Amino acid sequence: MTGSFDLWKLTKGVLFYALVIAIVVIAVFPFYYAILTSFKAGTDLFRINYWPTSFSLANYQSVFSQGAFPRNLLNSVFVASVTVALALFLAVTASFALSRVRFRGRGLLLMTILAVSMFPQIAVLAGLFEVIRFLGIYNTPWALIFAYTIFTLPFTVWVLTTFMRDLPVEIEEAAIVDGATPWVIITQVFMPLMWPALVTTGLLAFIAAWNEFLFALTFTVSNQTRTVPVAIALLSGGSQYEIPWGIIMAASVIVTVPLVALVLIFQRKIVSGLTAGGVKG
Amino acid sequence: MAAIELRNVKKSFGVVNVIKGVDLEVKKGEFMVFVGPSGCGKSTLLRLISGLEDITSGEMLFDGKVVNALTPSKRGIAMVFQSYALYPHMTVYENMAFGLKLEKGHSKEAIRQRVEKAADMLQIRQYLDRLPKQLSGGQRQRVAIGRAITRDPKVFLFDEPLSNLDAALRVATRIEIAKLHEEMNDVTMIYVTHDQVEAMTLADRICVLRDGLVEQVGTPMELYERPDSIFVAGFIGSPKMNFVAGEKASAFSCSTVGIRGEHMDIKPDGIWEGKVIHTENLGADSYVYLDMGQEEPVVVRHDGTTNYQSGSLVRVSPQEDRIHRFNEAGKPIR
Numbered sequence: 001m002t003g004s005f006d007l008w009k010l011t012k013g014v015l016f017y018a019l020v021i022a023i024v025v026i027a028v029f030p031f032y033y034a035i036l037t038s039f040k041a042g043t044d045l046f047r048i049n050y051w052p053t054s055f056s057l058a059n060y061q062s063v064f065s066q067g068a069f070p071r072n073l074l075n076s077v078f079v080a081s082v083t084v085a086l087a088l089f090l091a092v093t094a095s096f097a098l099s100r101v102r103f104r105g106r107g108l109l110l111m112t113i114l115a116v117s118m119f120p121q122i123a124v125l126a127g128l129f130e131v132i133r134f135l136g137i138y139n140t141p142w143a144l145i146f147a148y149t150i151f152t153l154p155f156t157v158w159v160l161t162t163f164m165r166d167l168p169v170e171i172e173e174a175a176i177v178d179g180a181t182p183w184v185i186i187t188q189v190f191m192p193l194m195w196p197a198l199v200t201t202g203l204l205a206f207i208a209a210w211n212e213f214l215f216a217l218t219f220t221v222s223n224q225t226r227t228v229p230v231a232i233a234l235l236s237g238g239s240q241y242e243i244p245w246g247i248i249m250a251a252s253v254i255v256t257v258p259l260v261a262l263v264l265i266f267q268r269k270i271v272s273g274l275t276a277g278g279v280k281g
Numbered sequence: 282m283a284a285i286e287l288r289n290v291k292k293s294f295g296v297v298n299v300i301k302g303v304d305l306e307v308k309k310g311e312f313m314v315f316v317g318p319s320g321c322g323k324s325t326l327l328r329l330i331s332g333l334e335d336i337t338s339g340e341m342l343f344d345g346k347v348v349n350a351l352t353p354s355k356r357g358i359a360m361v362f363q364s365y366a367l368y369p370h371m372t373v374y375e376n377m378a379f380g381l382k383l384e385k386g387h388s389k390e391a392i393r394q395r396v397e398k399a400a401d402m403l404q405i406r407q408y409l410d411r412l413p414k415q416l417s418g419g420q421r422q423r424v425a426i427g428r429a430i431t432r433d434p435k436v437f438l439f440d441e442p443l444s445n446l447d448a449a450l451r452v453a454t455r456i457e458i459a460k461l462h463e464e465m466n467d468v469t470m471i472y473v474t475h476d477q478v479e480a481m482t483l484a485d486r487i488c489v490l491r492d493g494l495v496e497q498v499g500t501p502m503e504l505y506e507r508p509d510s511i512f513v514a515g516f517i518g519s520p521k522m523n524f525v526a527g528e529k530a531s532a533f534s535c536s537t538v539g540i541r542g543e544h545m546d547i548k549p550d551g552i553w554e555g556k557v558i559h560t561e562n563l564g565a566d567s568y569v570y571l572d573m574g575q576e577e578p579v580v581v582r583h584d585g586t587t588n589y590q591s592g593s594l595v596r597v598s599p600q601e602d603r604i605h606r607f608n609e610a611g612k613p614i615r
Contacts, residue, residue, distance in 0.1 A: 170366035173333050178380035178432070179354030188379075192370040 031256065038249035045246055059250035068223040069251065072231040076255075079141050079227055080209040083148040084202045087156050090149070091201070092194075095160035096186050100172065110161065117154035121214050132219055143219040144227065148212060152205040163197040164190060199269040207259060228255050283343045283357065283435040283469055284309045285330065290339035292322075292329055299325045301493040302339070307469055312462050315473045316480040316516070317490035324440055326490065327473045331438050332356050343436070354380075359429035360438040363445060365421045367413040373400075373424050374409040380432040399430040402464070403457070419450040426461070437465075439472040443479065459483055477517055481505070489513050511611035514539045520568060522605070523579045529553060535606035535614050542568065542582040544603035551596030555579060557589045571595065 037045060041056035063069050097103075098110060128147055137143045167190060175185045191198070213229045220226050226234075232251045235244055285307040292300040299322045307313045315323040328334040330341065332353040341348050348356050359380075367376050377396045381387050387395075400406040403423045413421055422442060429437060439458070443451045459482070462470055474480055480487050481501045489496040489504065489512075497509040501517075508514035514522045518541055525538045547569070555571030558578050569589055570578040581597055589595060606614040 168364065168366065170362045170364050171368060174360070174362060174366040174368070174428075175379075176333065177331065177353045177358065177360045178428075179352075179383045180379075184383060189368055 034249045034252050037245060038253050040246060059246040060254070063247050063250045063254065066247070067231070067235075068226070069228075069231060071224055072226050072228050073254070075141055075225060076210060076228040077258075079144045079148065080206045082141075082145050083152060083209040084206045086145065087149050087152045087205050088198060088202050091153060091156035091160050092186060092191065092198070094153075094157050095164050096182065096190070098157070098161045099164040110158075113154050113157055117151070121151070125214065125218060128215075129218060138219065139221050139225050141225065144209075144212075144216055147215045147219065148205075148209040152208060156201045156205060159201050160194070160197055163194060167193060196269050199266045203262060203266055206262065210255075210259060284345075285436065285469060285471075286340075286342040286345075287330075288340040288342070290326075290329060290336055290341060292325055292334065292337045299493055300329065300337075303493075303495055305488060305495060305498065307471065310467045310469055312470045312472065312483060312485040314480040314484035314487045315471065315490055316475065316477060316487055317496075318516070319475060321490040322493040323473045323475075323490045327438055327440055327471060330436070330471060331358050331360050333360075354384075357435035358438055359432050359434035359436075360440065361422075361425050361429050361442045363441040365413070365418075365425045365445075367421060367424055367428070369413055372410055372412055373405065373416070373427075376413070376424060377409075377428045377431045380428065384432075395431050395433070396427075399427045402430065402461070403427045418446055419454060422446060422454060423457075426458075430461075430465070434468065437468050437470040439470070441473055441475070443474070443476075455479060455482060478519060481517070487517070489516060507613075507615075508539075508605065509613065511537060511539065511607050514605055514607075514613075520580045520582070523575075524577075524607075525553075525573065525575055525579065527575075529573075530606075533604065533606055536609045537607040537611075538599070539605035539607060540599040540603065542580040544600045545579075545581045545597050546600065547581060547583055547595055547597050549596060551598040553579075553598070554594055554596050557591050557593050557595060559591060560589050562588070569595070571597065 036049070036052060038059050039052065039055050039057070041054065041058045044054055098106060128150075132138050132143045132146065135146070137146065171189060171193075172185055175189045180189065211229060212227075213233070216227045216230045217233075220230070223231075228251070232248060232255065235248055235251065236242075285305075287303050287305040290300060290303045290305075291298065303326060315326060317323045325334065329336055332348070332351060332355075336349055343356060353360070368379065371379065374396055377399060378392050381392045381395065396409070397406065400409060403426060405420065405423050405427055408416060408420060408424070413424065416424065422445070426442070442458070443454055446454060458472075462468075462483070472479075472483060484501055486498060486500055487504055488498045491512055497504060497513045499507075504513055504517045508517065511524065515524070520542050522539045522541050523545075525540065526536060530536055530538045553573060555573040558570040558572050560570070561568040566582055566584050567587075569581045569583050571581060573579050579597075608614055
């Protein structure tokens with residue numbers, strides 16, 4: 001009896017770890033291969049190797065020397081950062097009102113905000129294009145910041161509203177008694193308590209803005225104003241028959257590194273942020 | 282430092298009327314306790330005085346000036362909350378200094394002196410650098426009180442400050458609050474509790490509330506000796522006053538006789554007879570529960586530790602001059 005039991009336990013263990021390995025390989029291998037490819041040069045690219053055999057920084061050099069890639073990278077950083085700052089500012093102030101101020105139509109307003117995120121990008125693309133032309137920000141980073149903020153806000157507002165609703169009312173009242181204005185309450189009392197939620201939503205907004213492609217393709221036309229995802233897609237080789245895999249892979253790795261770094265830095269905060277709503281902090 | 286006056290103050294939340302017209306005067310430097318069963322509106326009344334809630338109708342005056350529209354900090358109040366409500370991310374020092382920093386016009390040195398003075402009063406000076414989560418419940422409540430003292434308020438409001446503490450700490454903190462009132466005798470204090478022992482021990486005057494109305498206002502001894510209604514008679518004092526109705530009451534020409542347990546004597550020629558249900562021995566004295574055919578058992582406080590067997594019959598007499606007679610409307614006949 002015990003023998004067969006152990007065998008079953010062993011099988012289960014093996015199956016479990018096999019599954020884990022499969023998932024990790026499927027998730028990580030493409031990125032690993034991208035890194036591998038980005039360090040290859042010339043015809044090495046088309047030889048299939050699973051371990052590094054040669055090492056060359058030529059691809060990275062040509063990414064940075066070719067076209068406007070450094071500029072595109074800066075554009076991405078600028079657009080994503082401003083989007084996060086703007087979205088968090090608007091969301092924190094809005095969620096204070098939505099969670100703490102009693103007014104008529106609050107529930108309806110919350111639902112409307114959620115409804116905004118219901119529309120797919122492509123459905124609003126034409127309309128948004130007209131708005132951006134009207135505002136005169138076409139082909140500037142502000143067009144992207146504008147569009148990304150619109151799409152990020154519903155989620156950010158909802159998460160922060162839920163989080164703020166869970167903060168004890170007495171703390172706010174104590175602050176009111178101490179003579180704090182709503183602005184002081186938000187910045188000096190609530191914001192420090194909301195760091196996990198702010199970091200989580202901010203990071204998600206940053207990732208969304210960093211990766212976005214469709215708007216970036218539509219609202220910018222010149223090499224100088226493009227963000228990285230579009231720039232990578234438009235990287236071209238010597239002729240129309242050549243796809244510069246090495247350079248594309250190098251660019252992809254460069255684009256991924258900031259995200260990985262950010263997630264690692266804020267990892268702890270994210271984990272506590274995702275659970276923080278459930279338990280009173 | 283402020284006399285508070287409420288004139289026909291009403292408060293409703295939507296269609297629910299919580300405070301139904303309260304007239305009340307609190308004198309300068311007085312310690313007033315609001316007491317009543319849960320849901321009687323005592324906390325709401327405190328919040329109206331604090332300014333955290335708006336008054337639906339009526340007038341609120343501080344030192345003769347209408348303050349209906351003033352924010353809490355403009356009214357010069359400080360409040361201690363049941364759940365402490367400390368700022369979790371600030372140290373004890375920062376918690377206590379927060380209000381002063383917002384007031385502007387205080388130098389850093391002046392703030393430090395005031396915080397330290399308050400901390401000394403409450404013996405929390407050694408905790409000034411700690412965060413609230415590193416303190417015990419009693420220490421946190423002291424910090425909350427300290428935060429209120431630091432601002433040097435004209436009116437000090439307490440919203441059931443002891444109900445989150447365990448029994449021993451509750452007594453200790455109660456004594457501390459009483460001492461505080463002695464030291465700051467020019468500050469008006471209003472204290473909400475549902476615990477009548479806290480009310481009796483702390484108050485200069487007690488305001489008994491019931492269903493959003495003031496039932497009676499008076500010193501603890503006035504309420505104890507001359508309750509204005511059956512409700513107040515039953516609410517003040519522990520154990521609860523006994524109410525005897527029916528024939529036994531008719532003998533005193535009233536509809537209900539109220540008599541406290543400590544004003545009854547067990548003696549062989551007692552006028553009432555009852556069957557012992559249970560005896561609680563508290564050491565110094567004991568409570569004997571008697572079944573006398575009334576709705577609730579009659580409790581007799583008995584000095585000494587004579588053990589009355591459950592089921593045995595005993596005779597008791599109320600002390601004639603301690604009897605409270607009530608008519609059918611629950612009002613006293615004097």
